[in-house]
Amino acid sequence: MNDVKNILNNLVSAVKVGDSHKAYDCLALLLSEKPNLNASWLGVARMALLSGQVTSARKALALFEANAQKPFADRLQQLAMLIESGQVQLAFEKALELATENPNRPEIYHFLSTVAMQLGKKEMAIEYAELVLKQWNTSGQTWLILASLEKASQGSSILRRLLEVKNSIDETANQASKSCFYAALCKVYFDLTDFEKAFEYASKANDYLLKIQTYPITDDSQNVRYIASQHSSFVDTSPTKRKVDADNPIFVVGLPRSGTSLLEQMLCSHSNIIDGGEFNGMERASRCLTKGLAIGSRAEQLDVNVVEKHTQEIRRAYLQYAHEKFGSEGVVVDKSMTNNRYIWLIKKVFPDSPIIFIKRNTLDTAWSCYRTHFSSGFSWSTSLENMGEYFSLEEDLNRLWLQKFKSSILQISYQNLVEQPQALLQEVCEFCGLEFENSMLHFYESKRAVFTASVAQVREEVHQEAIGFGKKIERELKPFIEHYRY
Numbered sequence: 178m179n180d181v182k183n184i185l186n187n188l189v190s191a192v193k194v195g196d197s198h199k200a201y202d203c204l205a206l207l208l209s210e211k212p213n214l215n216a217s218w219l220g221v222a223r224m225a226l227l228s229g230q231v232t233s234a235r236k237a238l239a240l241f242e243a244n245a246q247k248p249f250a251d252r253l254q255q256l257a258m259l260i261e262s263g264q265v266q267l268a269f270e271k272a273l274e275l276a277t278e279n280p281n282r283p284e285i286y287h288f289l290s291t292v293a294m295q296l297g298k299k300e301m302a303i304e305y306a307e308l309v310l311k312q313w314n315t316s317g318q319t320w321l322i323l324a325s326l327e328k329a330s331q332g333s334s335i336l337r338r339l340l341e342v343k344n345s346i347d348e349t350a351n352q353a354s355k356s357c358f359y360a361a362l363c364k365v366y367f368d369l370t371d372f373e374k375a376f377e378y379a380s381k382a383n384d385y386l387l388k389i390q391t392y393p394i395t396d397d398s399q400n401v402r403y404i405a406s407q408h409s410s411f412v413d414t415s416p417t418k419r420k421v422d423a424d425n426p427i428f429v430v431g432l433p434r435s436g437t438s439l440l441e442q443m444l445c446s447h448s449n450i451i452d453g454g455e456f457n458g459m460e461r462a463s464r465c466l467t468k469g470l471a472i473g474s475r476a477e478q479l480d481v482n483v484v485e486k487h488t489q490e491i492r493r494a495y496l497q498y499a500h501e502k503f504g505s506e507g508v509v510v511d512k513s514m515t516n517n518r519y520i521w522l523i524k525k526v527f528p529d530s531p532i533i534f535i536k537r538n539t540l541d542t543a544w545s546c547y548r549t550h551f552s553s554g555f556s557w558s559t560s561l562e563n564m565g566e567y568f569s570l571e572e573d574l575n576r577l578w579l580q581k582f583k584s585s586i587l588q589i590s591y592q593n594l595v596e597q598p599q600a601l602l603q604e605v606c607e608f609c610g611l612e613f614e615n616s617m618l619h620f621y622e623s624k625r626a627v628f629t630a631s632v633a634q635v636r637e638e639v640h641q642e643a644i645g646f647g648k649k650i651e652r653e654l655k656p657f658i659e660h661y662r663y
Contacts, residue, residue, distance in 0.1 A: 181212045192224045195464030197494050200228040208236050215244050216251045222258050229461045229494050231501035234262045263502040265626045283313040290322050295626045299326055314342050315349050317358030324361035329368035336365050356385035360550035376653045379548040383559040390556040392563045400473030401570040405577050407479040408521050413582050419531045421508045421609050424496055428523055429512035431535040432571060434545035436591035437512045440535055443602060444510050446620040449611060452503040453510030459519040462495035472518045492526045517571055520578045531609045537591035540647025543657045565660025572663050595641050
């Protein structure tokens with residue numbers, strides 16, 4: 178037993194410092210000996226995912242499944258990790274079993290509603306959401322799912338229903354749930370083109386999030402300045418050729434709500450591209466370099482000699498994770514929101530990979546971010562002032578990378594993508610060395626799971642309705658404008 182405890186402790190330590198080889202050895206020992214860890218197999222699976230070892234995570238989850246005593250909360254955690262490991266359909270099937278065994282637990286219906294939405298099963302998602310609200314009508318997260326699934330119109334019941342439970346929601350203690358609820362109200366009023374009310378409720382939703390989230394603006398600014406200063410005199414000598422295959426992914430870079438999910442969905446409708454998304458591949462693979470700390474926070478993370486030492490290890494770890502999660506028979510699209518911080522490392526590790534920058538009108542992007550409830554990782558979006566600072570930092574890096582790696586980067590606009598999708602996709606395909614396929618224009622028919630805040634929008638045909646909305650509330654966005662430096 179002490180040996181098992183030592184192995185578990187060594188595993189946690191290895192993952193913490195980014196020692197993937199030691200983590201692999203610890204996982205191999207545990208999975209070969211199969212000790213009776215009961216619910217602790219979930220922790221092993223979590224460590225495996227953090228170290229980018231998807232196959233080991235799946236094996237650990239299977240060993241948890243073999244455990245006779247599985248509390249409801251642990252089974253929910255298992256389902257979430259099955260999805261993270263790429264086993265979406267299996268998670269959905271096991272959730273159905275759990276719902277049959279626990280018909281009075283609204284949490285499982287909420288999970289089913291969420292996954293159904295991610296899989297594009299709109300009617301099923303609505304059905305499960307309604308089952309949640311019958312038992313738990315103050316679930317703000319579930320109200321947000323309902324509001325997201327359909328565009329509200331005059332006479333639709335969703336606004337009336339939201340207002341009927343508003344007082345009950347206000348009396349609850351869950352700040353995240355209340356934030357989701359007011360984000361749902363914002364969405365409905367936005368659909369009804371009452372932008373004043375939409376802004377009012379977006380602000381209320383963000384006020385609740387501000388109570389539980391903090392944007393470390395000083396640290397973030399220092400990290401970006403350090404990344405920029407270390408590469409300001411850098412001269413790119415890498416070859417100008419670009420290629421995509423199973424070992425050379427396509428990297429998409431852009432702010433949230435700028436069209437990255439739309440572009441990814443279009444690309445993933447190509448026969449040579451198997452999947453992708455926001456899977457934080459570089460962040461996960463470079464833990465040997467960052468030790469789990471924010472990129473740019475330590476000098477050694479950017480030291481040329483240290484980076485050179487870890488380049489092949491980072492490439493191996495990245496490809497292992499991508500291949501185990503998505504398969505190794507096609508191209509992967511990586512649109513992780515942290516990609517902009519890693520462009521210099523991407524160029525080092527994947528010198529032949531194409532990088533696509535997508536930009537949308539700044540005010541449209543800001544307004545869209547402000548009214549969107551992000552589940553995690555975007556604490557800057559809860560304040561217009563912080564958002565202005567964050568957008569400025571991202572633009573600082575954008576301009577530096579375009580200057581340093583011009584031959585590897587294609588910059589496109591969201592407006593051109595929705596106004597002339599075929600022409601722009603042809604340009605993107607040519608840049609990536611792919612042949613354009615008409616299936617890319619029918620991306621909304623894809624059955625692949627989508628896990629971003631744009632999950633509902635990418636199930637629709639291309640439209641131009643989202644252009645120019647920021648201008649309509651420019652006065653309300655003044656704090657953002659005053660803090661945005663470009």
